[in-house]
Amino acid sequence: MSATVTAPPPTTPRPKQPGRRRTFLGLDRDGLMLAVPALIPVVLFSLYPLLRGIYLGFTDAQAGRNAATEFTGFENYTQLLGDSYFWESFRIGLIWAFGVTILQFFASLGLALLLNQKLRLRWLARTLALVPWAMPPVVVGIMWRLVYHPNAGILNSVLTDLRIIDSNVEWLSSLSLALPAVIVVGVWSGMPQTTVVLLAGLQSVSEELKEAAAMDGAGPWQRFRNVTWPALRPVVTAMTTLDFIWNFNSFSLVYVLTEGGPGGSTRLPMLFAYEEAFRYGNYGYAAALGNAMVLVIAVFVVFYLRRRYREEG
Amino acid sequence: MIMRGARTLATPAKYLALAAYLVFLAFPLLWLVSTAFKPPQEMALIEPTIIPENPTLENFRLAFDQQPLARALLNTLIIAGVSALVTVLLSIPAAYVMARYRSVVSRMTTLWVLLSQMFPFILVIIPLFLLLRDAGLYDTQIGLIIVYVVWSMPFALWMLRSYVAGIPAELEEAAAMDGAGRLRTLRDIVAPLLVPGVVAAALFAFVSAWNEFLFALVLLRTPELQTISLTLVKFIGAEGVARLGPLAAAALVATIPSLVFFAIIQRRLVGGMLGGAVKS
Numbered sequence: 001m002s003a004t005v006t007a008p009p010p011t012t013p014r015p016k017q018p019g020r021r022r023t024f025l026g027l028d029r030d031g032l033m034l035a036v037p038a039l040i041p042v043v044l045f046s047l048y049p050l051l052r053g054i055y056l057g058f059t060d061a062q063a064g065r066n067a068a069t070e071f072t073g074f075e076n077y078t079q080l081l082g083d084s085y086f087w088e089s090f091r092i093g094l095i096w097a098f099g100v101t102i103l104q105f106f107a108s109l110g111l112a113l114l115l116n117q118k119l120r121l122r123w124l125a126r127t128l129a130l131v132p133w134a135m136p137p138v139v140v141g142i143m144w145r146l147v148y149h150p151n152a153g154i155l156n157s158v159l160t161d162l163r164i165i166d167s168n169v170e171w172l173s174s175l176s177l178a179l180p181a182v183i184v185v186g187v188w189s190g191m192p193q194t195t196v197v198l199l200a201g202l203q204s205v206s207e208e209l210k211e212a213a214a215m216d217g218a219g220p221w222q223r224f225r226n227v228t229w230p231a232l233r234p235v236v237t238a239m240t241t242l243d244f245i246w247n248f249n250s251f252s253l254v255y256v257l258t259e260g261g262p263g264g265s266t267r268l269p270m271l272f273a274y275e276e277a278f279r280y281g282n283y284g285y286a287a288a289l290g291n292a293m294v295l296v297i298a299v300f301v302v303f304y305l306r307r308r309y310r311e312e313g
Numbered sequence: 314m315i316m317r318g319a320r321t322l323a324t325p326a327k328y329l330a331l332a333a334y335l336v337f338l339a340f341p342l343l344w345l346v347s348t349a350f351k352p353p354q355e356m357a358l359i360e361p362t363i364i365p366e367n368p369t370l371e372n373f374r375l376a377f378d379q380q381p382l383a384r385a386l387l388n389t390l391i392i393a394g395v396s397a398l399v400t401v402l403l404s405i406p407a408a409y410v411m412a413r414y415r416s417v418v419s420r421m422t423t424l425w426v427l428l429s430q431m432f433p434f435i436l437v438i439i440p441l442f443l444l445l446r447d448a449g450l451y452d453t454q455i456g457l458i459i460v461y462v463v464w465s466m467p468f469a470l471w472m473l474r475s476y477v478a479g480i481p482a483e484l485e486e487a488a489a490m491d492g493a494g495r496l497r498t499l500r501d502i503v504a505p506l507l508v509p510g511v512v513a514a515a516l517f518a519f520v521s522a523w524n525e526f527l528f529a530l531v532l533l534r535t536p537e538l539q540t541i542s543l544t545l546v547k548f549i550g551a552e553g554v555a556r557l558g559p560l561a562a563a564a565l566v567a568t569i570p571s572l573v574f575f576a577i578i579q580r581r582l583v584g585g586m587l588g589g590a591v592k593s
């Protein structure tokens with residue numbers, strides 16, 4: 001290790017262009033020393049597992065230490081295509097992800113528009129809108145189980161008082177109601193991020209433009225359509241794409257609420273994959289499910305990138 | 314201001330909408346708190362009360378008696394605390410490199426921050442489970458801590474990187490002029506200026522570890538090691554009406570730390586974004 005290569009004489013100012021000195025990946029010795037402690041665990045415990053996970057999807061890996069794993073190519077996927085549980089779970093996953101994302105978007109946009117105005121109690125709404133963010137998903141699940149509880153839940157008694165229902169409804173154990181019920185919880189728990197981001201977007205909309213439009217006689221709707229919305233659109237595209245991906249990959253909330261039941265009517269893809277892997281020990285098959293989920297997500301990412309490219313170009 | 318007339322007309326509608334949001338957002342929370350303080354005989358009344366007639370702390374006592382709640386809280390505190398500490402210690406130097414070097418590593422890390430948001434966890438969790446099992450770290454707190462560190466690092470890096478970028482490079486050049494190397498510059502000049510960012514990143518890492526469920530579910534088995542989320546889910550199992558009170562009480566206790574941390578952090582994290590909205 002020669003001092004001339006690795007460290008300049010102490011009195012000279014450090015050159016700002018690292019390219020002039022001997023480097024690895026664009027880093028000099030100090031840079032490497034600083035970056036490597038973080039890089040090693042990331043490579044070892046997230047990059048490597050991810051690559052191995054993708055690979056596992058093309059094998060017949062099973063639980064049990066001694067089972068030999070063999071590369072099986074696309075066998076898992078032919079099996080997936082013929083598996084009605086797979087289709088059912090992806091159908092449910094898409095309904096859930098679209099349902100939550102779209103409802104969440106409109107609910108958050110409405111809230112953000114309200115919070116962007118001078119209204120009384122706005123501080124309260126603002127604080128409350130952020131609380132779900134701080135709650136563990138398991139607690140959110142438990143809380144809504146209490147709300148939905150058939151005998152002791154508040155929802156049934158309120159609806160009975162309002163004469164909307166005559167007898168207690170089993171929200172989470174009804175085949176037709178369980179999925180809408182969990183979607184409502186998904187919207188509730190995902191609103192903070194979306195609201196905050198949309199509010200930030202709204203605040204970057206130029207006031208002068210809005211006032212100019214108002215001078216020209218534009219009503220509130222026209223001002224929203226022609227001034228606010230175009231400025232907000234890039235934020236909206238990015239946020240809804242991310243929301244969709246998060247929702248499609250979601251696990252904990254629905255696991256706590258229904259464990260995928262009743263009769264698999266809320267079994268999201270992640271719940272299905274979790275059961276395959278850790279209840280039945282079919283690692284290869286579960287990883288193949290994960291790869292199939294990546295495909296769905298990739299479609300949306302490509303869609304997003306194209307949108308963004310067009311918006312910028 | 315120009316549209317004052319139109320605004321006053323629309324105001325009642327706005328307040329109605331705001332009220333609807335308040336009900337939707339607050340009602341589940343109120344119900345959770347209410348259930349936690351209710352005696353069993355008030356649990357399934359035909360006319361349920363939001364404010365319990367005879368509020369009691371009995372549910373909290375039961376929650377701590379029936380389940381190893383205190384143990385789980387301690388476990389989670391240790392796991393989340395150590396994860397936060399390690400995340401920050403590893404992230405500060407790496408974030409510095411990302412902000413100050415024009416390197417492939419910075420670009421790769423940014424890409425990784427984005428990609429890690431998109432992959433379904435199932436792809437990662439099976440190999441992680443196998444990896445930790447082979448390393449003898451399955452069903453240990455260390456194993457879970459490693460996983461939490463690695464998975465909160467992308468966001469911590471991204472956060473800290475922007476804090477470093479906000480520190481004028483001239484400060485460092487002056488230090489270099491005086492003969493300080495990169496490492497000393499980082500320790501003596503940059504790190505002290507990073508404190509707000511470090512606090513934010515540490516709190517973020519703490520809360521995400523505290524709230525996490527799936528990794529803990531897969532990577533821990535021994536009851537004595539379990540985190541609060543796992544213990545709560547076990548609580549759900551036998552759900553007679555009489556057990557709802559202790560369940561709600563335990564859930565409430567589990568939320569307190571992240572709420573407290575969130576209250577500290579929120580002004581810093583969201584304050585900028587909500588700046589205009591906060592002032593009234």
